Amino acid sequence: MPEYTDLERNRYEKILRLRTQGIEPFPAKAKQSHTSAEAAAAFEQAEAAGQTEPVQVTLAGRLRAARPMGKIIFAHIEDRAGRIQLFMRVNDLGAEMMDFFNREFDLGDFVQASGHMFRTRTGEITLHVTEIKMIAKAITPLPAAKDEVVDGQVVRHASLDDAETRYRQRYADLAVNPDVRQLFRTRTAIVRALQAYLDNLDFIEVETPILQPIYGGAAAKPFVTHHNQLKQDLYLRISFELYLKRLIVGGLERVYEIGRDFRNEGVSYKHNPEFTQLEFYMAYADYHDIMKITEEMVAFVAQKVHGSTTITFHDHQIDLTPPWRRLELRQGILETAGIDIAEHPTAESLSATMTARQIKHKPGSTRGKLIDSLLGDFLEPTLIQPTFLYDYPRDISPLAKSKPGDPLTVERFEGYVGGMELCNAFSELNDPLDQEARFLEMGRDYNADDEEKHPMDEDYLRALNYGMPPTGGFGMGVDRLTMLLTGKHSIREVLLFPHLRKSDEE
RNA sequence: GGGUGUGUAGCUCAAUGGCAGAGCAGUGGCCUUUUAAGCCAUUGGUUGAGAGUUCGAGCCUCUCCACACUCACCA
Structure with a gap:
């Protein structure tokens, strides 16, 4: 076992605890009948058509937010299409399942949730969960702790933006930064x-x-x-x-x-x-x-x-x-460096002119290399x-x-x-x-x-x-x-x- | 390779050379329509590593490591 932080140790112990209860935290099978976007679209379509039978879906994704409020829980999961809210209620799941969720599920875990789509009082399209299952436990917490969704835009309040971590742990960068x-x-x-x-x-x-x-x-x-x-x-x-x-x-x-x-x-x-x-x-x-x-x-x-x-x-x-725009290299260098390379058919001649104008260059360079350095120093920055x-x-x-x-x-x-x-x-x-x-x-x-x-x-x-x-x-x-x-x-x-x-x- | 800067809790950041802190996350509670949920309580630190100066170093000095920016190198 690698060395875990206290946060990780806590989650690691949940894995052991789940297994003693006969629950596999990394099951072989998972199911995703709809993406978050497809589920929302299917619901909106049914709603517009005045359809009365519920839109049943099974969603899968990473748990990105959880708001337990006693006998109900709101949560958001994120999949490749975006985020969607889950709604869980003791009436549907039972007290034991609610406790189980609060005790063993953490932000970052992959979960599978089944139920029907509905709108909350605030109008958000949400999955009313009748069954929720752990499909992959996350031991290491994701680096960005908290997001807010404002008008469909995810606003990060504590984002991962340290360049080194983002590049070395691109998986974490991708997991928490949708724009990436x-x-x-x-x-x-x-x-x-x-x-x-x-x-x-x-x-x-x-x-x-x-x-x-x-x-x-x-x-x-x-x-x-x-x-x-x-x-x-x-x-x-x-x-x-x-x-x-x-x-x-x-x-x-x-x-x-x-x-x-x-x-x-x-x-x-x-x-x-x-x-x-x-x-x-x-x-x-x-x-x-x-x-x-x-x-x-x-x-x-x-x-x-x-x-x-x-x-x-x-x-x-x-x-x-x-x-x-098409620009002859000779013309471009003439305009920006003030040197007409056509007047300098040899490296010696061009080098002498550059020296006279105090343009730094490596002695002994070929004519082409000198021209290339004039291009890089004078012309290239102007070519927006x-x-x-x-x-x-x-x-x-x-x-x-x-x-x-x-x-x-x-x-x-x-x-x-x-x-x-x-x-x-x-x-x-x-x-x-x-x-x-x-x-x-x-x-x-x-x-x-x-x-x-x-x-x-x-x-x-x-x-x-x-x-x-x-x-x-x-x-x-x-x-x-x-x-x-x-x-x-x-x-x-x-x-x-x-x-x-x-x-x-x- | 050179210059400048940065490195403090899981994340984002504070801290005049004088007790190393906050928000979020975590942990323990309360909470049946929340969405950065809220409220109460609470854990968590080799201040990148090492050495030095000092009564005392996160802070000053030196060495090293990593990253960022930049310059150089790059037919």
């Missing part, structure tokens, strides 16, 4: 809406390996694991990109995957070591086509789950209605309304197709909303010769012995050699989309079980 339960329903609705949108465009959803012998498709440090029998190190994927494009080579033409990526990097309000990504690839599309799909898809999802394409995020009214930034430096985009006539630039865009990067997309590089050269440029090598160098993904190059049609590709952080659509400012609020440091007690 609702948020995760919305999250699922967002994923369903994304699927519906893409399915309607004749995409197929696929699953590709999470354990990969060579990681790629993004710039991130991987988690490493090991297959014992094969005596082989494997990486948890940092993106799905290279596998999905193999499927384009195979002729599937329109594919997407929604799944987990793993990146062995810092944690922040918008970063978690594992996060959910949507990637799709569409043959015969280029990055301009993908922009159109992106803005339509996000607007579709917002409409579906939020009922509107206008959202509020960090006190900003954000309008997701297409078309979104949805904006596609397009035409990115080639050296930070090794999988994107070059822009015709501009050797330094590729056909890539990123979508920003609320000052946060939401998605990344490009016209895919489908020239195997150029792709091999890009891999070599970024330090991949056929001789993978050198630990500093990533092995060349020869199989991916072989796939490209078979021929890949012109393709537009897209990746988006589903967690970040969920943050935007639910107005949450931390990725942890939209992850059921966010990553936290191991605590002492675990």
Whole structure:
């Protein structure tokens, strides 16, 4: 037995006491004929129809409030649809049963109650209980002690809002905070809406390996694991990109995957070591086509789950209605940082200008990285309304197709909303010769012995050699989309079980 | 990794360096239409952990732990 507090010990002893009376506090069977909402609806319908025979139901849920008043008891139980009041009377249940309830039932217990629906004197639709049964005893009291229902809204007088407890004990958070339960329903609705949108465009959803012998498709440090029998190190994927494009080579033409990526990097309000990504690839599309799909898809999802394409995020009214603003990256940096990157075709030149303007940057960075840091420092915070930034430096985009006539630039865009990067997309590089050269440029090598160098993904190059049609590709952080659509400012609020440091007690 | 802040009862929070408290929950009573039910009584503390200063530390100092915010890192 774990160490119990006095409150828990008291409840634990009730379990023992129930068993000595031959009552199992964790019975194998339970019944729920209606949810709270269905029971209320059925009653209202019968009432409107002038039906005289009572609406008989069996409800099940967690006991969330109890008001014993001597020979009657009012209580509320909560199920997935909400709360409903129970009414118990000594006339119906007998003194012994009333005592039994008062003595052995606690807030947080799961109960099953049968009876008929009626209205109390105050008009509240209530279950008049003829039989009540314990179906699962709670030993640990729920952290929020008391709620009040005002006009159908649950007002918490002593709520659980300590962030650490909420994240470490998400089960308790969900159990006492209905808005948290609702948020995760919305999250699922967002994923369903994304699927519906893409399915309607004749995409197929696929699953590709999470354990990969060579990681790629993004710039991130991987988690490493090991297959014992094969005596082989494997990486948890940092993106799905290279596998999905193999499927384009195979002729599937329109594919997407929604799944987990793993990146062995810092944690922040918008970063978690594992996060959910949507990637799709569409043959015969280029990055301009993908922009159109992106803005339509996000607007579709917002409409579906939020009922509107206008959202509020960090006190900003954000309008997701297409078309979104399109801004050339060069122009955006010129306007916000006052530097024209086109005038600085080399890292040395750009670095010198940044130094002259006292803009902090890491010496020895590539031109692309310098541009990326200008973007992050000056431009990104200004991109509140949805904006596609397009035409990115080639050296930070090794999988994107070059822009015709501009050797330094590729056909890539990123979508920003609320000052946060939401998605990344490009016209895919489908020239195997150029792709091999890009891999070599970024330090991949056929001789993978050198630990500093990533092995060349020869199989991916072989796939490209078979021929890949012109393709537009897209990746988006589903967690970040969920943050935007639910107005949450931390990725942890939209992850059921966010990553936290191991605590002492675990 | 750096900075700022927080950590007190099951939950939400008080406490000038001087007896560690309240509301709710819990426990024992009363109560046949309540809904933060009410009324009476009452239990509950290694003040995150450890060390130091002091006659005396929840409070001051140091170390550590956790969390939050933030900066840095992050093709």
